[in-house]
Amino acid sequence: MTVMEQRGVYRPTPPPAWQLRTDPAPLLPDAEPYRVLGTEAAGKADEELLGRLYAQLVRGRRYNTQATALTKQGRLAVYPSSTGQEACEVAAALVLQDRDWLFPSYRDTLAAVARGLDPVQALTLLRGDWHTGYDPREHRIAPLCTPLATQLPHAVGLAHAARLKGDDVVALAMVGDGGTSEGDFHEALNFAAVWRAPVVFLVQNNGFAISVPLDKQTAAPSLAHKAVGYGMPGRLVDGNDAAAVHEVLSEAVSRAREGGGPTLVEAVTYRMEAHTNADDATRYRGDAEVEAWRDHDPILLLERELTERGLLDEDRTRAVRYDAEAMAADLRERMNRDPDLDPMDLFGHVYAEQTSQLREQAAQLRAELEASAEEGAEGAGGADGEESGR
Amino acid sequence: MSTVAAERAAKKAAKPATMAQALGRALRDSLAEDPTVHVLGEDVGVLGGVFRVTDGLTKEFGEDRCTDTPLAEAGILGTAVGMAMYGLRPVVEMQFDAFAYPAFEQLISHVARMRNRTQGAMPLPITVRVPYGGGIGGVEHHSDSSEAYYMATPGLHVVTPATVADAYGLLRASIASDDPVVFLEPKRLYWSKADWNPDAPQAVEPIGRAVVRRTGRSATLLTYGPSVPVCMEAAEAAVAEGWDLEVVDLRSLVPFDDETVAASVRRTGRAVVVHESNGFGGPGGEIAARVTERCFHHLEAPVLRVAGFDIPYPPPMLERHHLPGVDRILDAVARLQWEAGS
Numbered sequence: 001m002t003v004m005e006q007r008g009v010y011r012p013t014p015p016p017a018w019q020l021r022t023d024p025a026p027l028l029p030d031a032e033p034y035r036v037l038g039t040e041a042a043g044k045a046d047e048e049l050l051g052r053l054y055a056q057l058v059r060g061r062r063y064n065t066q067a068t069a070l071t072k073q074g075r076l077a078v079y080p081s082s083t084g085q086e087a088c089e090v091a092a093a094l095v096l097q098d099r100d101w102l103f104p105s106y107r108d109t110l111a112a113v114a115r116g117l118d119p120v121q122a123l124t125l126l127r128g129d130w131h132t133g134y135d136p137r138e139h140r141i142a143p144l145c146t147p148l149a150t151q152l153p154h155a156v157g158l159a160h161a162a163r164l165k166g167d168d169v170v171a172l173a174m175v176g177d178g179g180t181s182e183g184d185f186h187e188a189l190n191f192a193a194v195w196r197a198p199v200v201f202l203v204q205n206n207g208f209a210i211s212v213p214l215d216k217q218t219a220a221p222s223l224a225h226k227a228v229g230y231g232m233p234g235r236l237v238d239g240n241d242a243a244a245v246h247e248v249l250s251e252a253v254s255r256a257r258e259g260g261g262p263t264l265v266e267a268v269t270y271r272m273e274a275h276t277n278a279d280d281a282t283r284y285r286g287d288a289e290v291e292a293w294r295d296h297d298p299i300l301l302l303e304r305e306l307t308e309r310g311l312l313d314e315d316r317t318r319a320v321r322y323d324a325e326a327m328a329a330d331l332r333e334r335m336n337r338d339p340d341l342d343p344m345d346l347f348g349h350v351y352a353e354q355t356s357q358l359r360e361q362a363a364q365l366r367a368e369l370e371a372s373a374e375e376g377a378e379g380a381g382g383a384d385g386e387e388s389g390r
Numbered sequence: 391m392s393t394v395a396a397e398r399a400a401k402k403a404a405k406p407a408t409m410a411q412a413l414g415r416a417l418r419d420s421l422a423e424d425p426t427v428h429v430l431g432e433d434v435g436v437l438g439g440v441f442r443v444t445d446g447l448t449k450e451f452g453e454d455r456c457t458d459t460p461l462a463e464a465g466i467l468g469t470a471v472g473m474a475m476y477g478l479r480p481v482v483e484m485q486f487d488a489f490a491y492p493a494f495e496q497l498i499s500h501v502a503r504m505r506n507r508t509q510g511a512m513p514l515p516i517t518v519r520v521p522y523g524g525g526i527g528g529v530e531h532h533s534d535s536s537e538a539y540y541m542a543t544p545g546l547h548v549v550t551p552a553t554v555a556d557a558y559g560l561l562r563a564s565i566a567s568d569d570p571v572v573f574l575e576p577k578r579l580y581w582s583k584a585d586w587n588p589d590a591p592q593a594v595e596p597i598g599r600a601v602v603r604r605t606g607r608s609a610t611l612l613t614y615g616p617s618v619p620v621c622m623e624a625a626e627a628a629v630a631e632g633w634d635l636e637v638v639d640l641r642s643l644v645p646f647d648d649e650t651v652a653a654s655v656r657r658t659g660r661a662v663v664v665h666e667s668n669g670f671g672g673p674g675g676e677i678a679a680r681v682t683e684r685c686f687h688h689l690e691a692p693v694l695r696v697a698g699f700d701i702p703y704p705p706p707m708l709e710r711h712h713l714p715g716v717d718r719i720l721d722a723v724a725r726l727q728w729e730a731g732s
Contacts, residue, residue, distance in 0.1 A: 004452075131507035138511075150496060184496075188468065349505050350544055352505075356645065356648060357645065
């Protein structure tokens with residue numbers, strides 16, 4: 001049986017017969033975001049996993065503060081921080097196998113880094129020395145996507161292609177609450193459900209699309225409820241509870257891997273920083289709201305759990321912090337070096353083979369560069385000549 | 391058998407075929423030759439496409455290779471991007487020119503620039519087939535000439551055939567290309583016929599070569615796609631007026647064959663660009679500028695354009711007034727300053 005045939009065949013039923021094609025009840029999300037930390041479910045959580053999540057959260061927070069600092073030093077053109085959202089970023093990376101694919105948005109460099117990508121490569125786009133600083137196929141990480149939700153159909157197509165080839169590959173695609181209003185969100189979820197593609201859609205509902213709050217974005221009961229309309233399950237999870245996000249995403253990944261089709265996961269979280277360093281969040285939200293979320297910080301929640309269970313002592317904390325500092329110091333040091341840029345690369349990868357028009361334009365730029373280099377050299381030589389003449 | 395004998399035998403086996411049949415055969419041969427080729431679009435499966443170009447492909451290759459998708463053009467092209475990222479070679483069908491517009495963001499923000507943004511690591515070998523142009527009595531949104539939009543996007547190839555043999559050859563070359571190709575199929579030539587042997591099709595020329603369809607000494611008509619037969623007809627009619635017109639079929643708008651075009655205009659000293667697309671901001675402006683830049687001292691007259699009017703595509707009962715026809719082309723030729731020049 002072909003992959004497409006596994007979908008079954010739909011024939012319109014003659015009137016007056018009518019029946020639902022799918023029972024919506026099992027697809028519905030819970031009324032409350034699922035939590036693990038601080039609940040009974042925490043007892044069942046794998047201690048080793050909690051430790052790993054903790055180390056990655058601390059490292060992720062340090063990465064966020066370092067990247068933000070780099071914008072202030074002019075080393076990054078822009079940085080959309082995921083501070084406060086580290087649990088989602090880290091869990092998304094950790095639930096995937098090596099062969100699986102991650103489809104991040106521009107706010108998800110941390111997920112790529114948590115997956116093992118060199119932070120300097122992850123930040124290439126935001127530094128501005130090129131658009132994508134890594135080979136997507138080598139790392140199974142799609143280019144960071146700026147046009148919102150447009151990477152979601154890519155995830156569906158890739159997962160579908162893998163299934164057609166008989167490969168056991170899952171794609172996890174990340175999008176924000178604002179992105180769920182885009183047409184590509186709708187089309188991607190619809191295609192994924194119709195094709196039963198092995199995809200997990202992770203929506204980080206961080207409360208804002210730049211300045212626009214969720215109630216101006218949607219009238220849906222929750223973003224997870226949107227899944228039901230496509231015939232896929234929706235899951236609602238506390239996005240600051242790393243253990244819960246990890247568990248829900250793991251289940252969704254397993255379901256996809258086993259041929260169960262796509263899942264939509266809404267992780268409820270909060271964007272602690274402004275949209276980017278170029279944004280002023282005080283224009284659209286108050287301090288009290290931000291402060292309230294500080295008590296629900298992803299690192300704090302996990303720290304509490306680990307401390308209560310005696311899994312976190314001072315030595316362990318120090319080791320984790322030391323590791324995070326080392327990463328930040330290395331990142332800072334390497335980002336402070338000027339990137340090695342060759343303007344002729346502009347013409348390098350537009351087509352497999354340069355068109356005659358691009359060859360002409362490349363020659364023009366090369367001539368301009370050579371002329372300005374000569375001018376520079378002559379300028380220096382001329383000054384010398386004048387001096388020796390006197 | 392000698393090459394000459396083989397060629398003669400192949401010609402003998404040629405039977406009248408339509409452009410739609412040649413396109414279908416190109417898809418079939420590509421699917422048969424390369425297991426990574428996948429066809430997807432609206433109604434391309436059981437129905438065989440609204441123009442029947444994909445007729446029989448699902449039956450022969452199965453639903454996994456020729457797939458009826460949900461009705462969503464951005465979704466079709468967006469999933470094709472993902473498939474290409476995983477090493478497949480998708481051939482997407484957009485049902486009509488104006489229905490391709492929802493896929494513009496995927497085309498412009500991703501398809502056209504993925505090779506560039508990944509520094510060559512992830513090229514996308516996607517072919518987007520778009521039936522385009524008017525002259526078929528189509529109601530609103532079924533007759534657009536959208537090539538200028540595609541031409542204006544670096545990273546895309548824009549190819550359009552005008553003959554049965556080219557339809558086959560250029561589509562095969564487009565599918566085989568490692569770059570994304572917008573393959574514009576002139577709707578009103580779908581049912582045009584020529585003697586053609588599907589089992590021994592002519593060799594596939596690389597994308598980007600224009601061809602001289604008719605040699606002439608008086609002036610060059612630069613054209614492509616649906617306007618090629620119109621220009622050929624105009625050239626025949628021009629003989630009575632004492633003009634010997636050369637007709638160049640561009641075949642590929644990107645890459646643009648400056649060499650063939652400039653060589654022709656240098657020979658004739660006069661040029662008219664002919665296309666259905668709106669004149670203002672249309673391909674003719676770019677082509678006229680390129681010709682002027684390269685052939686200024688050979689030109690006896692300004693390069694003229696015969697194009698569709700700068701209006702939204704008209705309703706079918708009025709479209710004949712909009713489309714460049716033989717008379718309008720000859721009127722333009724008449725304005726090429728014959729008194730001053732020769």
